[in-house]
Amino acid sequence: MSAPPGYTQTHLVDPFEVHVGPIFEQGEKGARRFALRIAAQHVNMRGVIHGGMLMTFADAALGQAAWDACDHAPCVTLNMQSQFLAPAHEGDWLEVAPILTRRTRSLIFLRGDFTVDGATVYSVASVWKILGAD
Amino acid sequence: MSDVLDTLPPGAENISVGGFNLHAGPVWRLPADGEVRRFALAIAPKHMNGSGAVHGGLLMAFADISMSQTSRAVSGAKSCSTVALTCDFVGPAKLGEILEAHVRATKKTRTLVFLSAEIVCAGRPVMVATGLWKIGG
Numbered sequence: 336m337s338a339p340p341g342y343t344q345t346h347l348v349d350p351f352e353v354h355v356g357p358i359f360e361q362g363e364k365g366a367r368r369f370a371l372r373i374a375a376q377h378v379n380m381r382g383v384i385h386g387g388m389l390m391t392f393a394d395a396a397l398g399q400a401a402w403d404a405c406d407h408a409p410c411v412t413l414n415m416q417s418q419f420l421a422p423a424h425e426g427d428w429l430e431v432a433p434i435l436t437r438r439t440r441s442l443i444f445l446r447g448d449f450t451v452d453g454a455t456v457y458s459v460a461s462v463w464k465i466l467g468a469d
Numbered sequence: 470m471s472d473v474l475d476t477l478p479p480g481a482e483n484i485s486v487g488g489f490n491l492h493a494g495p496v497w498r499l500p501a502d503g504e505v506r507r508f509a510l511a512i513a514p515k516h517m518n519g520s521g522a523v524h525g526g527l528l529m530a531f532a533d534i535s536m537s538q539t540s541r542a543v544s545g546a547k548s549c550s551t552v553a554l555t556c557d558f559v560g561p562a563k564l565g566e567i568l569e570a571h572v573r574a575t576k577k578t579r580t581l582v583f584l585s586a587e588i589v590c591a592g593r594p595v596m597v598a599t600g601l602w603k604i605g606g
Contacts, residue, residue: 350517
């Protein structure tokens, strides 16, 4: 699938993200916005995006933002809190602009509201560990 | 699939029939251990991150699939929706290992189910999760 106008395809490295992608992005490092076109392999039997896919997209998009926040040092997810607010469907364009809440020497706090046509369908707060920064 | 079955604990039954469940899975249901409902996933190359560990998104998906299945079993409803889920990543798991999810129902009300789960790999803790499901949502 090609990127829509104004977006480029995000360069994904992790095999699982490549498997469930592609995802798209726009904007500069530290202020990137990410998007996913919901397809048949992302939904459940009711045509609604699977919670596991939402969390995987969140891990990928916020992981990119965490990477921006620590100048590409390796970092891992420690905790992710998800709230599933409303269904999103096959064909929908799902977007998130991750927000850096705080960065300490070894931790990164990120949150994100995921929207379809401006309405929030899914919300996340997460904590990341910068490896080697104890 | 049959060689994967040989690596799984006895009594494993595939519950991934289509959509994301099959794309990300398959997830296997194991016989329950008393009040604890058990599920398994065999870590394949597609499940990995770039550092040689299982991907965090896959772990959260495995937790959600196992806990959603439990919410339906506990409530008797044909469908339940995940309302909230909190996941702590406590340890890594590697290619070829078998993940097991152990899910407990903490409380069921008329409209909601509260669940907790531990994902383990060869006896090591990998993830702990707690969440809330809406019955029939």
